[in-house]
Amino acid sequence: MEVVIEGTVFKIESKDYYVFDESGKEFRCSLKGRFQKEFSLKKDKLYAVDIACVGDKVEFDLNKDGSGVIKQIKPRKNYISRKAPRLKGAGVRGERLEQIIASNLDNVIIVSSCDQPKFNNRLIDRILVAAESSHVQPVIVINKIDLDKKHNYKLWVQLYKSLGYGVLESSVVEKIGVINLKKILEGKTNLVCGQSGVGKSSLLNSLYPVLNLKVGTISNYTSKGTHTTVTSVMKKVDVNTFIIDTPGIREMDPYGIKKEDLSHYFRDLSEYLNECKFNTCTHYHEPGCGVVEALKQGKISKERYQSYLNLLETIEEDLFFS
Numbered sequence: 001m002e003v004v005i006e007g008t009v010f011k012i013e014s015k016d017y018y019v020f021d022e023s024g025k026e027f028r029c030s031l032k033g034r035f036q037k038e039f040s041l042k043k044d045k046l047y048a049v050d051i052a053c054v055g056d057k058v059e060f061d062l063n064k065d066g067s068g069v070i071k072q073i074k075p076r077k078n079y080i081s082r083k084a085p086r087l088k089g090a091g092v093r094g095e096r097l098e099q100i101i102a103s104n105l106d107n108v109i110i111v112s113s114c115d116q117p118k119f120n121n122r123l124i125d126r127i128l129v130a131a132e133s134s135h136v137q138p139v140i141v142i143n144k145i146d147l148d149k150k151h152n153y154k155l156w157v158q159l160y161k162s163l164g165y166g167v168l169e170s171s172v173v174e175k176i177g178v179i180n181l182k183k184i185l186e187g188k189t190n191l192v193c194g195q196s197g198v199g200k201s202s203l204l205n206s207l208y209p210v211l212n213l214k215v216g217t218i219s220n221y222t223s224k225g226t227h228t229t230v231t232s233v234m235k236k237v238d239v240n241t242f243i244i245d246t247p248g249i250r251e252m253d254p255y256g257i258k259k260e261d262l263s264h265y266f267r268d269l270s271e272y273l274n275e276c277k278f279n280t281c282t283h284y285h286e287p288g289c290g291v292v293e294a295l296k297q298g299k300i301s302k303e304r305y306q307s308y309l310n311l312l313e314t315i316e317e318d319l320f321f322s
């Protein structure tokens, strides 16, 4: 007789899906063919994407050898995704696939650094859009404050706090702010993401030494393409606390957002939408735009508006598979 077990996918390595059950016991599983989605790119080329991801709740059959076969993926509460990197052989207009980073989340912890690498508010805004559109609570961590003796980062803290986001300032080196992060993570399933080298793994190690994550050196993230963390892995650190450490993100193009909807995911812009003359307004070149007016009056930050424009531009060149 088949034994059916319920569990959560915590790691994916090529075709192997690692799942833990309620008691924490780990199983190596395979995925049935029907969970693969195929996309045709060119006449003769097929690209298949597995549709299970880290965080998925699954049911699997147990084989005699102790491995499993996933037979059901339960509906996701939510998930964070982005456009998969461009594929070789894809057309100029860039057919882009969806890459799901993780599912069933309570928090997206967006880690950035004051310096090394340079503070990157564009990336923060992009991840915020992904979080907002997926209905996952974002929290911003500004790490390496020890490297900003003039406290320039305070302006960013102010900006994001004024938008209603939780913002933490931290330094792993000087042990500042790290405990506050722990309070946010506790009892939740947390996706920790951000650029390579900002200190995601360092922060997590300092809170939960048991994680023993690999920490990079400066050269790791300045030399292109080298990442310390290879794939996303979810780990249980406490009774109900789960952490997903992800490798550094260089590109974050939120997937499947229409240009007329983009402004809904910018809290500061969305306030002014009903003041636009046209309801199809993209808040760029249209006359009678409430957002542009608010910008002129200094009610919207120029930086945030610039992030909006940058995203708008990426969306326009898209072609989606569904």
Ligand SMILES: Nc1nc2c(ncn2[C@@H]2O[C@H](COP(=O)(O)OP(=O)(O)OP(=O)(O)O)[C@@H](O)[C@H]2O)c(=O)[nH]1
Pocket: 143, 144, 145, 146, 147, 170, 171, 172, 173, 174, 194, 195, 196, 197, 198, 199, 200, 201, 202, 203, 214, 215, 216, 217, 218, 220, 221, 226, 227, 228, 229, 246, 247, 248, 249
């Ligand atoms: N000065 C300073 N350095 C830090 C701080 N936190 C981490 N670092 C250093 O930054 C470098 C990168 O840290 P990691 O924790 O590997 O960064 P990461 O975000 O996990 O990077 P990826 O795994 O590549 O995405 C290491 O050399 C850390 O020692 C901090 O608060 N201040």
Ligand SMILES: [Mg+2]
Pocket: 200, 201, 202, 213, 214, 215, 228, 229, 245, 246, 247, 248
């Ligand atoms: Mg790391």
Ligand SMILES: [Zn+2]
Pocket: 276, 277, 281, 282, 283, 284, 286, 288, 289, 290, 291, 292
């Ligand atoms: Zn407008």
